[in-house]
Amino acid sequence: MSVLHYIQDPLNGFTAVEQAMLRRWYDDFDIDDAWRLIRRNFDRDCGRQDIDHARLCAYLHAIAQKYQPNVGDAPLAVMDQVYAARKNYFLLPGQPLASTGGNVKRVMRADHLLKYQLHPAGIAVTMGLAALVSAVQSGMIQGRDLDGSHMGRADHPVWVCPADQLPGNADDCRDQLGLHHIAHGHLVSIEYPDSMLAGPFALRAPTTIDGAAGGADNWIFGKRPAPGGPGWGHAVDLGTSGPGIDEAVHRDFPIDTTKAAAMTLSHVGQISASPPAIDYANLSTSI
Amino acid sequence: MTAPRPELGELAARLVDLDDETLQNIVRARLFRESVEELPRLGRDEDPADILVDLAEWLRERDYAWPQLTDACARLAEASPDAYRVRARPGPLGELHYLCARIGAVKARHGIAQVIRRADLRGILLPAGEDLQLRALRCLTGLLAQVTRDERDEFLPLFTEALEVPQHLPIALTALVAFDPDGRDGYVARVGETWPLHLDQVLVHLERNVALLQAEIGAQVPQR
Numbered sequence: 001m002s003v004l005h006y007i008q009d010p011l012n013g014f015t016a017v018e019q020a021m022l023r024r025w026y027d028d029f030d031i032d033d034a035w036r037l038i039r040r041n042f043d044r045d046c047g048r049q050d051i052d053h054a055r056l057c058a059y060l061h062a063i064a065q066k067y068q069p070n071v072g073d074a075p076l077a078v079m080d081q082v083y084a085a086r087k088n089y090f091l092l093p094g095q096p097l098a099s100t101g102g103n104v105k106r107v108m109r110a111d112h113l114l115k116y117q118l119h120p121a122g123i124a125v126t127m128g129l130a131a132l133v134s135a136v137q138s139g140m141i142q143g144r145d146l147d148g149s150h151m152g153r154a155d156h157p158v159w160v161c162p163a164d165q166l167p168g169n170a171d172d173c174r175d176q177l178g179l180h181h182i183a184h185g186h187l188v189s190i191e192y193p194d195s196m197l198a199g200p201f202a203l204r205a206p207t208t209i210d211g212a213a214g215g216a217d218n219w220i221f222g223k224r225p226a227p228g229g230p231g232w233g234h235a236v237d238l239g240t241s242g243p244g245i246d247e248a249v250h251r252d253f254p255i256d257t258t259k260a261a262a263m264t265l266s267h268v269g270q271i272s273a274s275p276p277a278i279d280y281a282n283l284s285t286s287i
Numbered sequence: 288m289t290a291p292r293p294e295l296g297e298l299a300a301r302l303v304d305l306d307d308e309t310l311q312n313i314v315r316a317r318l319f320r321e322s323v324e325e326l327p328r329l330g331r332d333e334d335p336a337d338i339l340v341d342l343a344e345w346l347r348e349r350d351y352a353w354p355q356l357t358d359a360c361a362r363l364a365e366a367s368p369d370a371y372r373v374r375a376r377p378g379p380l381g382e383l384h385y386l387c388a389r390i391g392a393v394k395a396r397h398g399i400a401q402v403i404r405r406a407d408l409r410g411i412l413l414p415a416g417e418d419l420q421l422r423a424l425r426c427l428t429g430l431l432a433q434v435t436r437d438e439r440d441e442f443l444p445l446f447t448e449a450l451e452v453p454q455h456l457p458i459a460l461t462a463l464v465a466f467d468p469d470g471r472d473g474y475v476a477r478v479g480e481t482w483p484l485h486l487d488q489v490l491v492h493l494e495r496n497v498a499l500l501q502a503e504i505g506a507q508v509p510q511r
Contacts, residue, residue, distance in 0.1 A: 180330060
């Protein structure tokens with residue numbers, strides 16, 4: 001189902017004026033393959049059961065009200081504007097997912113581990129990456145040292161993948177998670193049981209709105225085809241321009257002593273090559 | 288239109304010969320997450336300083352120090368921040384300090400120290416929950432590992448004062464013991480008197496933290 005059919009459904013309550021403006025927004029994505037991918041992601045969210053459709057409708061209503069064609073990167077700018085205006089409401093609109101009974105992993109730059117997760121631990125920000133990696137590998141710095149830090153940033157989804165799917169080297173990890181902005185340094189992972197994520201912190205199906213949370217076009221996101229859901233999404237594999245590792249999202253949370261004790265730090269590896277160029281045209285046919 | 292992301296070599300060619308004022312403006316805009324023509328847009332979970340940290344490291348691996356960046360960042364850090372603006376949006380200042388620390392901008396140490404000393408900047412939280420002054424302490428600690436002992440000693444009173452704030456205890460005590468090992472017993476005793484319930488927790492990792500910091504001191508050529 002495309003957005004255009006979705007907004008015509010009387011149950012979704014879009015007026016003729018709103019429908020006209022949303023059609024214009026939809027058509028204005030027809031600039032390049034990257035933008036068409038974002039548009040297709042919305043189509044798939046309309047057709048799947050991953051998202052809370054009340055919030056998707058509210059999002060689209062807001063788009064219709066705020067859209068200003070012919071102004072800069074208008075279709076993307078309005079997405080950022082709508083999200084920023086009601087972050088609390090549009091944060092993590094995906095439906096909760098059942099626990100897998102296994103673990104998830106969150107991947108990050110090694111220096112981000114130092115910056116965000118080790119501030120209660122009394123460790124200087126200047127620690128060299130080689131020394132940090134060595135400390136993680138030897139267990140000198142481990143999960144318990146995350147006690148008192150925060151998993152993720154407020155008002156941003158935390159992206160995780162099933163622990164057993166993460167490749168064993170940094171370049172493959174980077175590519176299969178679609179982390180096209182990472183060209184240097186080391187990657188680490190934080191592993192924790194998904195049973196830790198319950199209630200408001202439950203794992204959720206990733207949606208186009210999540211994919212745009214940090215900026216509408218700063219991320220490569222590919223929705224699974226409709227129908228289906230709620231279910232895990234997948235990243236975009238930069239190397240194959242096909243589906244990457246499964247991924248889901250959850251809310252940020254404070255890490256207390258109990259949670260920290262259940263977390264495992266690992267060094268994924270050192271980035272050795274630049275990310276592959278993104279083939280959006282191929283991506284559109286293979287995802 | 289979506290442009291391909293430039294490689295680090297291409298970015299380096301664009302930036303390394305820029306003058307100080309232009310570079311300061313670029314860094315300032317980036318820290319505030321404004322669009323900068325010379326730099327690619329931020330990726331998912333990418334922080335404003337990341338590309339500059341990576342560039343500096345990439346150049347260092349090729350034996351190029353990029354002094355213009357360290358100087359630009361140090362000058363930005365010297366500016367006395369407006370407390371109201373920082374309270375409204377502390378992220379950019381915390382990110383500036385982080386950038387200074389990761390690229391070894393030792394000239395920024397006095398500017399960072401000023402932020403730590405200011406009572407009107409107390410209790411301000413960065414987006415991920417760390418307080419601004421703790422971030423500054425962690426950055427200053429590492430930068431001081433890169434200067435001479437005499438230059439470090441000037442800041443010992445600052446770290447001693449930081450022992451008064453429980454959230455700052457781990458890094459403050461680590462810095463004091465690493466920079467002034469002879470004073471260890473005195474500093475630990477002071478924590479025991481001021482924050483007795485925190486002492487055991489802080490002591491658990493003190494030796495490890497001091498060892499890690501002393502390794503940074505040992506690895507540096509003093510005063511770049």
